[in-house]
Every structure is written in C-alpha cells, then in structure tokens.
Amino acid sequence: MEFIDLKSQYLASRALIDGRIHAVLDHGQYILGPEVAELEARLAARTGARHCITVSSGTEALVIALMALGVKAGDEVITTPFSFIAAAEAVLLVGATPVFVDVEAATGNIDARLIAERITPRTRAILPVSLYGQPADMDAIEAIADPYGIAVIEDAAQSFGATYRGRHSCHLSTVGCTSFFPSKPLGCYGDGGALFTDDDVLAQAMREIRVHGQSHRYVHTRLGVGGRMDTLQCAVVLAKLDSFDWEIEQRRRAAADYDALLRHQVPVLAVRHDRTSVYAQYTVLVDERERVRAALTAAGIPSAVHYPVPIHHQGAYAHLAHGAAYPVAEGLARRVLSLPIGPFLQRADAQRVAEALLAACRPIDEAPPAMAPAAAAATATGTTTVTATAAITS
Ligand SMILES: Cc1ncc(COP(=O)(O)O)c(C=O)c1O
Numbered sequence: 050m051e052f053i054d055l056k057s058q059y060l061a062s063r064a065l066i067d068g069r070i071h072a073v074l075d076h077g078q079y080i081l082g083p084e085v086a087e088l089e090a091r092l093a094a095r096t097g098a099r100h101c102i103t104v105s106s107g108t109e110a111l112v113i114a115l116m117a118l119g120v121k122a123g124d125e126v127i128t129t130p131f132s133f134i135a136a137a138e139a140v141l142l143v144g145a146t147p148v149f150v151d152v153e154a155a156t157g158n159i160d161a162r163l164i165a166e167r168i169t170p171r172t173r174a175i176l177p178v179s180l181y182g183q184p185a186d187m188d189a190i191e192a193i194a195d196p197y198g199i200a201v202i203e204d205a206a207q208s209f210g211a212t213y214r215g216r217h218s219c220h221l222s223t224v225g226c227t228s229f230f231p232s233k234p235l236g237c238y239g240d241g242g243a244l245f246t247d248d249d250v251l252a253q254a255m256r257e258i259r260v261h262g263q264s265h266r267y268v269h270t271r272l273g274v275g276g277r278m279d280t281l282q283c284a285v286v287l288a289k290l291d292s293f294d295w296e297i298e299q300r301r302r303a304a305a306d307y308d309a310l311l312r313h314q315v316p317v318l319a320v321r322h323d324r325t326s327v328y329a330q331y332t333v334l335v336d337e338r339e340r341v342r343a344a345l346t347a348a349g350i351p352s353a354v355h356y357p358v359p360i361h362h363q364g365a366y367a368h369l370a371h372g373a374a375y376p377v378a379e380g381l382a383r384r385v386l387s388l389p390i391g392p393f394l395q396r397a398d399a400q401r402v403a404e405a406l407l408a409a410c411r412p413i414d415e416a417p418p419a420m421a422p423a424a425a426a427a428t429a430t431g432t433t434t435v436t437a438t439a440a441i442t443s
Pocket residue numbers: 106107108109132133135136178204206207228229230240241242
C-alpha cells in the first residue's frame with residue numbers, strides 16, 4: 050500500500066496526461082505557453098475568482114502575495130504555529146514577523162477566537178492555513194481583519210477543491226495561495242502553485258512580481274522573483290482537472306469509510322458542518338505515536354506525521370515565540386498521525402488500515418493474558434493509547 054498512490058492516478062489518466070505533455074513538446078513554448086493561460090482561466094472559473102496567476106510553487110505563491118500586499122520589515126503577520134513551515138517562512142522572507150495564534154483542538158486550524166487579541170498597529174495580514182484540506186473559519190477571520198483594513202491570505206496549499214459555506218477555497222479572502230506539489234489533492238509532476246484574487250490591482254502586481262517585477266519586456270517597475278510555473282506542469286494539471294471532481298468524491302468516500310470504521314474508537318480530526326474537506330490528509334490522534342506507527346509499519350501500512358514539531362519549536366523560528374506557549378498546537382504535534390488516503394484507496398484497504406490501527410491502539414487490558422502484568426500496570430497508570438472519547442465528526 051502506498052501512502053499516496055500517484056501511480057494508480059497516472060495509469061487512470063495516462064492517455065490524457067501523455068497527450069497534454071506531448072502537445073507541449075510539439076509546440077515547444079515551455080515558458081508561458083498556451084497551457085498556462087488555459088489553466089489560469091479554468092482555475093479562476095472553478096473557484097469563482099476574477100484572477101488566477103500560476104506560479105512556481107505554493108511557497109512562492111505565499112511570498113508573492115505578501116510582496117504584492119507590500120508586507121515588509123517591521124510588519125507583523127498573524128499565522129498558525131501548527132502547519133508546514135512555508136507560511137511562517139514566507140513572512141520572514143519578506144522581512145516581516147510571524148505572530149502565532151494557537152489552533153483549534155478539533156480541526157488543527159487557527160483558532161479565530163484568539164486572533165483579535167494579537168492584532169497590533171503593525172499587523173498587516175492574517176495568514177490562516179486550510180490544514181489537511183479544510184478551510185479555517187474564514188468569515189470569522191475576515192470579520193476581525195475588515196475593520197482594520199488588514200488583508201487575509203489563505204494558505205490553501207492543501208485545500209484546493211474544498212468549500213466553506215458554499216464558497217471555494219482559494220476564493221475566500223483577499224488572496225488565496227495553493228500548491229500543485231505532486232502529493233497535493235491537485236498535483237503536477239514537479240513544483241507548481243497558484244494565486245487567486247478578485248482585486249485587479251493586486252493581480253497585476255502579482256503577475257509582474259512573478260516575472261522579476263517586469264511590467265513590459267525588460268521594464269522592471271518593482272522588485273520581483275523568478276516565479277513562473279512552467280508550461281509542462283500546467284499541462285499536467287489541466288489533464289488531471291478532468292477527473293478532479295471524481296477524485297474528490299473518492300477521497301470523501303475513503304474518509305467516510307475510515308470514519309465508520311474508527312467511530313467511537315479513535316479520535317479523528319473534525320470536518321465542520323459548514324465546510325468540506327478534500328482530505329489532503331486523514332488524521333487521527335493517538336498516544337504513544339511511535340509505537341503505533343511501528344505496529345502499522347510492521348503490518349505493511351505506511352503513515353506520516355503532519356507535523357511533529359510546531360513551528361515555534363523549530364530552531365530557526367524559536368525566537369518568535371517570545372516564551373509564549375501554544376498548548377493546543379503542541380498537543381496535536383505530539384499526537385497526530387495521518388493514514389493513507391487518496392482516490393484510489395479501496396474500501397478493503399481502509400478496512401486493513403483501520404484494523405491494524407485499532408489493534409495497535411487496543412487498550413492494554415484487552416491484551417492476551419500472557420501480557421497481563423505489564424498491561425495491568427499500564428492500565429492502572431492510564432497509559433493506554435485509545436482515548437475513550439467519541440470520534441469527532443462535526
Ligand atoms: C500548508 C502548506 N503551505 C505551503 C506549502 C508549500 O507548497 P510548495 O511545496 O508547493 O512550495 C505546502 C506544501 O507542502 C503546504 O502543505
């Protein structure tokens with residue numbers, strides 16, 4: 050079993066993907082070829098955004114968004130301490146300071162109720178991450194940002210295709226940034242990403258920044274980066290877009306299978322009732338994670354941890370915490386475990402994963418009699434791996 054089965058995905062769409070790639074090889078416009086504009090038009094239409102600008106990665110999308118908004122040294126950007134490093138990294142790359150706000154225990158997303166108290170005269174943007182494929186509480190975040198004229202940038206690297214109150218991820222705030230890293234729900238075969246906005250001025254700035262701040266050939270009106278997404282990668286995404294809705298359905302079906310198999314036995318991160326997830330990850334909470342992972346590995350089941358160390362505990366970022374604690378982020382970092390998921394994960398696979406997980410997590414007092422003495426001691430001290438709470442489903 051693969052953690053993310055890109056091979057089956059390729060085989061299912063091989064003719065389309067090969068055809069798209071060969072079309073680029075035939076016309077030879079490897080940079081800003083026709084597939085780039087075609088993909089931008091299709092992604093904009095899909096999300097409802099006025100503008101889509103493809104870029105060389107999700108990280109570059111975040112950097113370009115911050116640059117276009119004029120975020121600079123001395124500014125602060127509120128973000129989450131529990132995510133992939135890219136959001137905090139992008140803020141530092143433009144010279145500003147990430148200000149962390151703890152996350153919700155139920156979803157792992159930034160806790161909107163805690164944001165207002167971290168706003169200062171230096172706050173220039175709020176940068177929530179739509180973790181594991183589900184948007185954060187974007188209306189609540191917008192409501193906090195609006196009166197101050199603060200921009201909201203959605204890091205939607207994991208959530209392209211998800212919805213929030215019927216609207217599309219990437220089109221929920223001032224700017225949306227996504228990634229087409231191969232393992233993302235909509236991935237290419239290398240690096241790629243995209244920016245989304247309704248703001249014409251910002252869109253123009255982001256287009257120019259993507260090409261070295263160039264407004265016309267060799268006319269550089271602003272500081273920029275070399276941030277284009279190449280035509281071949283756009284062609285791959287175009288080919289995959291045709292089956293993306295089916296894939297999202299299959300991801301949700303696989304997640305529903307896990308939900309049913311694990312219900313009341315292992316805590317699962319929640320999907321709120323007013324949004325949908327594309328399940329970039331299906332994440333459970335376990336104690337004794339390393340032991341559970343080892344048992345899964347022994348059963349031939351891959352797993353992953355997103356993310357084992359909260360950002361404020363990373364060496365290059367520790368100074369940003371100023372001694373503050375983010376207890377929910379820290380607790381999740383100790384317990385999260387992502388299971389294999391994807392459109393090609395069969396019911397029988399989910400069953401195998403769930404059985405192995407439940408066996409690994411089985412309360413020690415259910416262990417065979419031969420293990421009883423150690424088990425009894427562990428049970429007495431409460432060190433079993435299953436949390437007795439019901440799985441969180443909304
Ligand atoms: C939440 C999040 N933000 C940003 C990124 C960065 O995307 P990329 O790898 O395309 O630079 C990732 C990718 O892993 C991510 O998961």
